[in-house]
Amino acid sequence: MDIRTLIIAAGLLAAAAPVAAAPTAPNQNATGKALILVPLTLTKIDDLSFGSIVPSSVSGVVAIDATTGARTVAGGVTGIASDPGNRAYFAGGGSPSQTVIITMTQPAQLTSIAGDTIPLLALTLQGSPIKIIDPVTRTFFFGIGGIIIVNADQPEGIYGATFTVTANYQ
Structure with a gap:
C-alpha cells in the first residue's frame, strides 16, 4: 500500500515540473477591427402635387411623371401653367452598396374638405423598387408620380390623401 502512494505522488511531481518556453520573434504585430453602422434613413423631400387644374363637362386625366416630375393632362382637363405640380421626392441613406426595397400604399382617392372625391388610378415609382x-x-433618391381621373364637372376644392412609403433594408 505504501508503494502505490509513492508512485502516484511521483507522477504528480513530474507533471508539475516547469516547461521551458519556446523562443519567439520580438515585436509581433496585431490588428484591430471596428464595424461602424450607418443609420438607415428615409426622408421626404417633396410631396406629390397634381397642381391646379380646371375641369370641364368632360372627364379627364392628370399624370405626374415619377422620374421628371412633368405633368400631362388629357381629356376635358386644363392644366394651369403657373402651378404645374410635381412628383414626390425621397432620399435615403445607409451602408454602401446595401439593397433597399421600396413599397408604397396607395389610397383609392383624393378627398376635399367638402367630401368630394377624385379617383387615384395609380401611384408610380421611379425605376425599379429595388434601390442600391x-x-x-x-x-x-427616388421619385413617386401618379395618375388621377378628374370627373366631368368635378367640384372645386383642394383634394388630398396620404400614402405611405416604406424602405425595407436588406
Missing part, C-alpha cells in the same frame, strides 16, 4: 445605396455617398 451609392457606395461613395451612402445615399439613394
Whole structure:
C-alpha cells in the first residue's frame, strides 16, 4: 500500500515540473477591427402635387411623371401653367452598396374638405423598387408620380390623401 502512494505522488511531481518556453520573434504585430453602422434613413423631400387644374363637362386625366416630375393632362382637363405640380421626392441613406426595397400604399382617392372625391388610378415609382445605396455617398433618391381621373364637372376644392412609403433594408 505504501508503494502505490509513492508512485502516484511521483507522477504528480513530474507533471508539475516547469516547461521551458519556446523562443519567439520580438515585436509581433496585431490588428484591430471596428464595424461602424450607418443609420438607415428615409426622408421626404417633396410631396406629390397634381397642381391646379380646371375641369370641364368632360372627364379627364392628370399624370405626374415619377422620374421628371412633368405633368400631362388629357381629356376635358386644363392644366394651369403657373402651378404645374410635381412628383414626390425621397432620399435615403445607409451602408454602401446595401439593397433597399421600396413599397408604397396607395389610397383609392383624393378627398376635399367638402367630401368630394377624385379617383387615384395609380401611384408610380421611379425605376425599379429595388434601390442600391451609392457606395461613395451612402445615399439613394427616388421619385413617386401618379395618375388621377378628374370627373366631368368635378367640384372645386383642394383634394388630398396620404400614402405611405416604406424602405425595407436588406
